[in-house]
Amino acid sequence: MTSNIKIKKIDKDISSIVIDEPQTYNSLSFKNLSDLLKNLKKLDADKNIKVIILEGAGKGFSAGHNLKEVRGLKKKEKYQKLFNLCSKVMLQIIEGRKPVIAKVHGAAFAAGCQLVASCDLAYSTKEALFATPGVNIGLFCSTPMVAVSRKINRKPMMKMLLTGEPIKANYAKEISLINDCFAASKLDSEVLKVAKLIASKSNLTIKIGKQAFYKQLEMPLAKAYAYTSKMMTINMMAMDAREGISAFLEKRKPKWKNK
Amino acid sequence: MTSNIKIKKIDKDISSIVIDEPQTYNSLSFKNLSDLLKNLKKLDADKNIKVIILEGAGKGFSAGHNLKEVRGLKKKEKYQKLFNLCSKVMLQIIEGRKPVIAKVHGAAFAAGCQLVASCDLAYSTKEALFATPGVNIGLFCSTPMVAVSRKINRKPMMKMLLTGEPIKANYAKEISLINDCFAASKLDSEVLKVAKLIASKSNLTIKIGKQAFYKQLEMPLAKAYAYTSKMMTINMMAMDAREGISAFLEKRKPKWKNK
Amino acid sequence: MTSNIKIKKIDKDISSIVIDEPQTYNSLSFKNLSDLLKNLKKLDADKNIKVIILEGAGKGFSAGHNLKEVRGLKKKEKYQKLFNLCSKVMLQIIEGRKPVIAKVHGAAFAAGCQLVASCDLAYSTKEALFATPGVNIGLFCSTPMVAVSRKINRKPMMKMLLTGEPIKANYAKEISLINDCFAASKLDSEVLKVAKLIASKSNLTIKIGKQAFYKQLEMPLAKAYAYTSKMMTINMMAMDAREGISAFLEKRKPKWKNK
Incomplete structure (x- = not known):
């Protein structure tokens, strides 16, 4: 069909x-x-x-x-x-x-x-x-x-x-x-x-962010902070965040691995 | 007084x-x-x-x-x-x-x-x-x-x-x-x-819609969809929705019964 | 340090x-x-x-x-x-x-x-x-x-x-x-x-109001009204509200005690 x-x-x-x-x-x-x-x-x-x-x-x-x-x-x-x-x-x-x-x-x-x-x-x-x-x-x-x-x-x-x-x-x-x-x-x-x-951004970063965005909107403020602090920590432990921050400090373009 | x-x-x-x-x-x-x-x-x-x-x-x-x-x-x-x-x-x-x-x-x-x-x-x-x-x-x-x-x-x-x-x-x-x-x-x-x-609209349709509007605003997204899908089904079973849709398809003005 | x-x-x-x-x-x-x-x-x-x-x-x-x-x-x-x-x-x-x-x-x-x-x-x-x-x-x-x-x-x-x-x-x-x-x-x-x-406003009034503002935002409507009605009653029993209302009715500037 x-x-x-x-x-x-x-x-x-x-x-x-x-x-x-x-x-x-x-x-x-x-x-x-x-x-x-x-x-x-x-x-x-x-x-x-x-x-x-x-x-x-x-x-x-x-x-x-x-x-x-x-x-x-x-x-x-x-x-x-x-x-x-x-x-x-x-x-x-x-x-x-x-x-x-x-x-x-x-x-x-x-x-x-x-x-x-x-x-x-x-x-x-x-x-x-x-x-x-x-x-x-x-x-x-x-x-x-x-x-x-x-x-x-x-x-x-x-x-x-x-x-x-x-x-x-x-x-x-x-x-x-x-x-x-x-x-x-x-x-x-x-x-x-x-x-x-x-x-042009990291796939992984966007995925974490988009999903956290709509979830935190439905939480009261203090809970939203507890939740997103946790998500941001998970994001920080990924390779792309380390690469992105290093690239920024070294004034070069980041190379995303999307993981 | x-x-x-x-x-x-x-x-x-x-x-x-x-x-x-x-x-x-x-x-x-x-x-x-x-x-x-x-x-x-x-x-x-x-x-x-x-x-x-x-x-x-x-x-x-x-x-x-x-x-x-x-x-x-x-x-x-x-x-x-x-x-x-x-x-x-x-x-x-x-x-x-x-x-x-x-x-x-x-x-x-x-x-x-x-x-x-x-x-x-x-x-x-x-x-x-x-x-x-x-x-x-x-x-x-x-x-x-x-x-x-x-x-x-x-x-x-x-x-x-x-x-x-x-x-x-x-x-x-x-x-x-x-x-x-x-x-x-x-x-x-x-x-x-x-x-x-x-x-000029159907009384009944407005009543269902207005009441659902303020209620769904206080629900998380998935629950709001479950609730409004149910309300829309109830609305659909009413005479005015059938009349309204028929009138639209037949290119004429609807006659509301408000039920 | x-x-x-x-x-x-x-x-x-x-x-x-x-x-x-x-x-x-x-x-x-x-x-x-x-x-x-x-x-x-x-x-x-x-x-x-x-x-x-x-x-x-x-x-x-x-x-x-x-x-x-x-x-x-x-x-x-x-x-x-x-x-x-x-x-x-x-x-x-x-x-x-x-x-x-x-x-x-x-x-x-x-x-x-x-x-x-x-x-x-x-x-x-x-x-x-x-x-x-x-x-x-x-x-x-x-x-x-x-x-x-x-x-x-x-x-x-x-x-x-x-x-x-x-x-x-x-x-x-x-x-x-x-x-x-x-x-x-x-x-x-x-x-x-x-x-x-x-x-230039009463400290106490602002304190009650600011704290109630962010709290009521996280409540459903009926609960928000029950909560703020209570807060407004507490506010009303304070000296500054009595002074403020009297000053208004007597067309003079209020003198806040901040209590």
Whole structure:
């Protein structure tokens, strides 16, 4: 069975996952979510890959769930299964060891907006739109808001949820749903620049750091310090930290062993 | 006993609660807090009302507690009772099923600022001022900061708390204490526009979504996803979600049953 | 043994702690961290001091850990001890009873950036730079991110952590890592102005408020209200609250007893 989730090699250690189903606005159907999860896990385990980019083909980034499919499911157990699978994809992005960058060239709606929010970094064109419009079809964006409300403040979040109206890229940047936005002609090169910069760091260091980041956020302050002090000690005992510090003191470029 | 908390019908399914005690700058006395709580509960239970607006009469929105009353209470138990009642009002706004929009045409200070922060959305005039000035009278804004610190970031919050100085509407928007600010002549119509837009959605969908929103915010990520996936499944089994999705696919306007 | 952490009296009730080791860019070595902790505790206990300023001597604010020292430690236990001590300093700032204001006239990197984030308020020059650059030396800024990620939103935080690149003062203000930035010639006077304003309040009120602030942030909403209602009642029973409220009602300046 062919898949509409495709892996595109971008650079020696950077790969892109492309949601390539323009006819459904890259909808997150059962099949697409399941393939997305598989590919995210695959790249996360691939030793040659240091940074993952996530993008959509055609006009937009992703319109969220496939509503035709959703209408046809009918049974409670099937809906539960769909929303659970979608949550698994989002948790994989957060819990994975590698940075995931959303490259958003068009509309990112509902679960599509959730994907953008879940990524570690996100860049878009100036024309891109973001929305949690579930309220318009009687289905509140309850799982998307889990991701988005952890990236932006509550008043702008509530506005998006209650009105369903899209926000523009510039405003999405202002409220920190995305990191930056560029002219459409520059998006590829700007995202590549950031991806390459991150790929030039030690894989191991990034892995330790990314995983510790999301964990400490859920702890009270004193516990977060106890936990990260321990993680930093583990990081310090690795070869790459010793090499990095020596290189810095000797004013030379470090050579990472990624261990 | 007459009440200075009045309900004003704004539209067929939108009502406003007006704090109408200009002579005390709409202070939140025992009586006013208790009437506010009663009216919030009343509108929340009223099947004909979909959106609640909260506003003040006279020069400002609300100056917070009634200091003359506060001075006279004297006993510890009475203070505890006052602050508990005030917290109950704020929790009612958060835990209620209907969106509450603050319409702020003047100063919102101390517990008045807390009211604005507690509302789901907030709009003000360009001239409106916001402050947590308790520090100036030796009584730190400890309960107001619970609401405000959950809407804005910590450094601007600490500045407000430690200096007691008011901030302007434009800056309040920047730090997301409010959603937007307008010329005084436009405030009524702009708030009505947002209220009508929200009132055009399914009551039931909004109820499920609003309640899930504040609950998931207090959960760690994985638990928040488990919880909202369940809520979204419940939402999906309701008639309005089926109608909304069908209407969308059939390119027609949905007809909400609010069930 | 002489110390490079110096206390400078700024005003009758305001003192500054100066990290004065320009030859290491005010690095946070074992010795400096330990002296910083000692001096923070000393000023926090000093009845004549109401506000603490934290600043660096020479070119920058602080470059973070002393990498020469770090390289030499070698043993796991020593690293653990270093990171624990550093966390203790940060927790002292948060848990102390007096407001701490960071005055940042140059680079604040790694644990130096963590110091800025930990302070209740922070002001800098327009030229100041902020970074969590550990990733560049293979040692992720895992403890610094505990402080910074509690002050700014997650997307800009991840950008800083994954790229290691510095951000400028204006942007640091935008994302609320600092409260404001000024021309270098104005930084001293602007910080003094804020410090004096805060020092003019009741010591006791500020102590109750600051400690309640950070505690309530870690509680779910209903518990936060129960806790702060109790703290506000305690605050209300103090002489300064009674004096403050009376002064306000009698339109005169309050005379604080700080009790």
